[in-house]
Amino acid sequence: MSRKLFGTDGVRGRANTFPMTAEMALRLGAAAGRYFRRDGRNGHRVVIGKDTRLSGYMIENALTAGLTSTGMNVLLLGPVPTPAVGFLTRSMRADVGIMISASHNPAADNGIKFFGPDGFKLSDEAEAEIERIVAGSFDLAQPQNIGRAKRIDDGRGRYVEYAKTTFPTGQRLDGLKVVVDCANGAAYRAAPDVLWELGAEVIPVGVEPNGLNINEGCGSTHPEACADAVLKHGADLGISLDGDADRVAIIDEKGRLADGDQIMALLASRWAEEGRLKGGALVATVMSNLGLERYLQGRGLRLERTKVGDRYVVERMRGQGFNLGGEQSGHIVMTDYATTGDGLIAGLQFLAAMADSGQPASQLVSQFDPVPQLLKNVRYAAGADPLSTEPVKAVIAEAERRLNGSGRVLIRKSGTEPLIRVMAEAEDETMLREVVDGIVAAVEKAA
Known part of the structure; x- marks a missing residue:
């Protein structure tokens, strides 16, 4: 069946607007409970985490009602990073994990992401089946089999302790001054705690959530806040997370973004070099820069490209046994440590490289010269399909002809917002701007 609820990263939308309503969250909870309690036994459990959005309370309560109505026992973690939910789902032997978050989106949005008992995000097939159940009726539990719900106070602490174990044994961050921007989001307590307990002098930014300020002028989508703090405090490094801390941007001591x-x-x-890269390959999406591909080839390594979305990166990694992948946007997936992108653990790996090499961040963030790349977004109305119009197709075909052999063009719909993303790469920056602006103008006219 065609999926209407699930996008590239769970169910997402504007709070109190379909599909992100309390009613739909209740039905999703009941459908997930029905899907994961197919054997009819009692004792099934689900862990639920969330970021700091005001609407998280509403969605959490509605999901809990739906899940318990089908006999699932609910463990409420409170605000924790998305990777913590993946970790704790497996660690606590839960049948399913749920994260309530719209990641890097504004506070008015929210989302629901599901994890299976192995801690990995659900497959397309599992999500399609849950969506099918949502559209039907539910087998509710008998009164004596209704599930229970309780708060788990040590969920964040468990994740903090685990995150510290991913840092090399015997190494410390003593003497390093680190800015960490938590985007007023899910990691506002966990990330500063991990860095401080490993020995760093920590300058926290974006750690005063009020339910409405997540990602507002801070976090990985607004790295200038972290960069300003790095320069102001003379820090050695800036780590800028997004609202649910599954992506990261690194800021060097000069305030430059990686x-x-x-x-x-x-x-x-x-x-x-350490013999740890499985399969001699890195998995990334079609959005990653051509310069990265050339850099890897020069070292005898491969770049495996996937569709956009960290779920597709993880699927390729698991299917072929790779252990490193991610997205240009900052989702860094290291399956030796985590089941999904983890911005904090990626930051720790960068800090480990600094400690091992003795080099400043500015030398480590410039691994290759990127091919000039330009990305522009065009918003379109619900129900519109500007990419299917003949004028837009003609402009795209002409752009591909001009860039043939000297660059590439990529146009796609966002899986999380009503946006069309127009991206191109070319050594000739004048041609690059002309190509992108031409496509954007055509799409805007059609939209």
Whole structure:
């Protein structure tokens, strides 16, 4: 069946607007309970985490009602990073994990992400089956079999202790001054705690959530806040997370930004030298820079490209046994440590490289010279399909002809917002701007 609720990263939308309503959250909870309690036994459990959005209370309560109505026992973690939910789902032997978050989106949005008992996000097939159940009726539990719900006070602490174990044994961060921008989101307590307990002098930014300020002028989508703090305090490094802390941007001591491609290049080369890079390959999406691909080829490594979305990166990694992948946006997936992108643990791996090499961040964030890349977004109305119009198709075909052999063009719909993303790469920056602006103008006219 075609999926209407689930996008590339769970169910997402504007709070109190379909599909992100209390009613739909209740039905999703009941459907997930029905799906994961197919054997009819009691004792099944689900862990639920959330970020700091005001609507998280509403969604959490509605999910809990739906899940308990089908006999699932609910363990409420409170605000924790998305990777913590993946970790705790497996660690606590839960049948399913749920994260309530719209990641890097504004506070008015929210989302629901599901994890299976192995801690990994659900497959397309599992999500499609849950969506099918949502559209039907539910077998509710008998009164004596209704599930229970309780708060878990040590969920964040368990994740903090685990995150510290991913830092090399015997190494410390003593003497390093680190800015960590938590985007007023899910990691506002966990990330500063981990860094401080490992010995760093910590400058926290974005750690005063009020339910409405998540990702507002801070976090990985607004790295200038972290960069300003790095320069102001003379810090050695800035780690900028997004609202649910599954992505990261690194800021060097000069206030310069390194995206996910540069971080992945550093980790891939280091892990290859140490014999830790499985399969001799890095998995990334079609959005990653051509310069990254050339960098890896120069070291005898491969770049495996997937569709956009960290779920597809993880599927390729698991299917072929790779252990490092991610996205240019800062999702860094290290399956030796986590089941999904983990911005904090990626930051720790960068800090480990600094400690091992004795080099400042500014030398480590420039692993390769990127090919000039330009990305622009075009918002479109619900129900519109500007990419299917003949004028837009003609402009895209002409752009591909102009860039043939000297660059590439990529146009796609966002899986989380009503946006069309127009991206191109080319050594000739004048041609690059002309190509992108031409496509954007055509899409805007059609939209």
